[in-house]
Amino acid sequence: xxxxxxxxxxxxxxxxxxxxxxxxxxxxxxxxxxxxxxxxxxxxxxxxxxxxxxxxxxxxxxxxxxxxxxxxxxxxxxxxxxxxxxxxxxxxxxxxxxxxx
Numbered sequence: 001x002x003x004x005x006x007x008x009x010x011x012x013x014x015x016x017x018x019x020x021x022x023x024x025x026x027x028x029x030x031x032x033x034x035x036x037x038x039x040x041x042x043x044x045x046x047x048x049x050x051x052x053x054x055x056x057x058x059x060x061x062x063x064x065x066x067x068x069x070x071x072x073x074x075x076x077x078x079x080x081x082x083x084x085x086x087x088x089x090x091x092x093x094x095x096x097x098x099x100x101x
Contacts, residue, residue, distance in 0.1 A: 004061040004097065005054050011066030015073040020082075028053050044085050047094040059095035062086060067100035 007027050014023050021038045029036060030052030036042050050056035064070065071079045086096045 004059045006061045006063060007053070008063045008065060011064060011068075011070035011073070014070075017074065017078070020070075020074065040081065040085055043082070044092055044094070047086065047092065047096055049094070057094070059097075061097045061099065063099045063101055065101050 028046045049058050
């Protein structure tokens with residue numbers, strides 16, 4: 001098994017999409033002089049890397065704590081879309097695995 005850097009999204013830290021983007025920024029970016037885009041296309045870009053936490057194209061593993069809470073808060077359809085973005089390694093330009101906790 002390859003040694004992926006692990007990033008933890010904590011579903012207890014947010015209950016809406018604005019909070020989700022705050023959590024994404026906290027987890028995946030560091031030292032940026034600007035805010036990230038607040039949309040799922042920007043989320044996909046961040047997963048590719050190069051925003052201060054992991055290198056561009058570096059394979060990563062995402063642990064999502066309180067995943068079921070996120071499904072309840074954000075809605076199943078939104079979460080399905082987010083998971084699809086995370087796991088789409090064919091067309092996304094990133095290499096992510098996901099663990100739902």
